Amino acid sequence: MSDNKVLASFDEIRALMQEVPGPDISAGADATARQAQLTKPAGSLGRLEEIAAWLATWQGRHPAVVDRPYTAVFAANHGIAARGVSAYPAEVTKQMVANFINGGAAVNQLCALSDADLRVYEMALEEPTADFSETPAMTEEDCVRAMAYGMMAVEDNIDVLALGEMGIGNTTSAAALCTALFGGTAADWAGRGTGIDDPTLARKIELIDQAMERHRAVMTDPLEILRCVGGLELSAIAGAVLAARMSRTPVLLDGFACTAAAAVLYAIDPRALDHCMVAHLSVEPGHQRLLETIGQTPLVDFGMRLGEGSGAAMAILVLKAACACHTGMATFAEAGVSGPA
Template sequence: MEALRAACLTLPGVSPQAQHAIAEREATLTKPAGSLGQLEELTAWLGGWQQRATPQLEHVQVLVFAGNHGVVAQGVSPWPQDVTAQMVGNFRHGGAAVNQLARVAEATLSVIPVADLRPTADFTTAPAMTVPEFLAAARTGYDAVPQHCDLLCVGEMGIGNTTAAAALAATLFHGDSLLWAGRGTGLDEDGVRHKARVIDTARALHAHSLTNPLEAARHVGGYELAALLGAVLAARHAHIPVLLDGYVCTAAVAPLGCLNQQGLAHTWLAHCSAETGHAKLAAALGLSPLLALGLRLGEASGAALAIPLVRAALAYHTGMATFAQAAVSERI
């Protein structure tokens, strides 16, 4: 755990040289300064973390991590746990929503079952994972990131994982559990209240262990959440910018943001989901979403949807004529 903590604290930074070169070209393009808003910020973000004055998007990878949760025994989801494995099969056969979105975005999609889909312990009675289990899951995510990758998109699949996400968010940022617990895959109001009570039970049980963000992730998180943390950490070490998906994904990487003020600087939140607590969690981590489409599917769907926006930002920046090339008069 200390080695993982050290890896979270010792992180490479953005390239100011690349960002300066991007800004210099931006100033010469045939448009008013700042007129393309966040698209301009996306280009600088992409090139700065790739450490390239001319960013590229030849290799875009979508990683979906799947895991199961012992807390499902507490009735926190209307769906049976075997749906996780069934959906992994659906991803592999190309039948899920993210398969279609990744194809449209010209991205490679990989799905990775973590811990062979063995459920974590029920975190209302014991820590979700032992130290070796947590570290192995984080290593699975770390090792899944290809070295030759221009942009990484991360997401998840796991029945019960919005309960883990809400428990981790509540642990790290406090407040009433009901503020963090949402409908997940279709709970009614009574189900949401029950989910909050389950989270309260877990918070009380593990209160002595929840001051350390990594220990909080081990106690009330999940295998796929730990893998997401590992993947985003690996991307940082490899200078790869990352698009984060929804609530579960944001909660999974929150420990990195808590341990290191700049820990999530290489990430961009693809969207703000409809899940209760996501907007609050994003604000707590200083993340601003690109999209707000009312999504709550998970499986990297929102991250995949944001890829074409990044492609558009790169296309205008590299393809537009300069004032000199187009013989257009500049501002007086």
């Protein structure tokens, strides 16, 4: 997925999405058959059983493994941040990137715990997108280039890809994406993000509603919506999700902003996120609404809202648990245990 020519235009992205592989039904069936022979009542491991079969289905092999997990965090700045929609200034994006590089963030600790490689991708931090309440956030060229960058971040021979983002103002962009993609008003999707007060939340909602009206005529499809109200890091996440599908790599999506970015692909084709699981439920109110819309159930609900891939990195441990039980447990025959009558 390193060929930039693949993503020269939105039309070529749409064409690529017609070529994505489907599930490996045989590998999934092998996983399900093994589950039935393990020393436990049927279904007693709950979602761990579902995860083991899902991993096999999308890795295209049985048994699935999570020996080489990979976490990619994309960082970019948003022009809308200058309108005061966050509790933090835009320079925090760059400062947090330095914190990631120095190993001081939550995602660093969680990746170390799960033995996941962590890569942070800076995306023109000195050049934020345009203020989307006044003008489209990106040109088609910029949006496509960001998606291509995200695609190139998907390395070969990884077992699962955990995705995250860093960008002051990106919950405003995420709420705008969801409003444009799935309807409703900004008040239905916008939350407090970094912990904003009531007047700031009201301004955030007003600016999103203003953007919906300003760009209504050109929001003709999901990629145009991404261009108009998205961000560089959100575009990169969409590209990474697409590249992961092409390479048969299961994906863990982090919270609201990350899921909103991936939902652009869902809006093009509802099957586009079948190789993805949402790691956790963000306390952002729009996240629950979004998960219901795209038919996803988060793996955990710990009341998190940090972003930076922290929930996705943590969920790698859940996937490891699913694989360990699936491959390590004895079958009834191996253990000399009587099966169900």
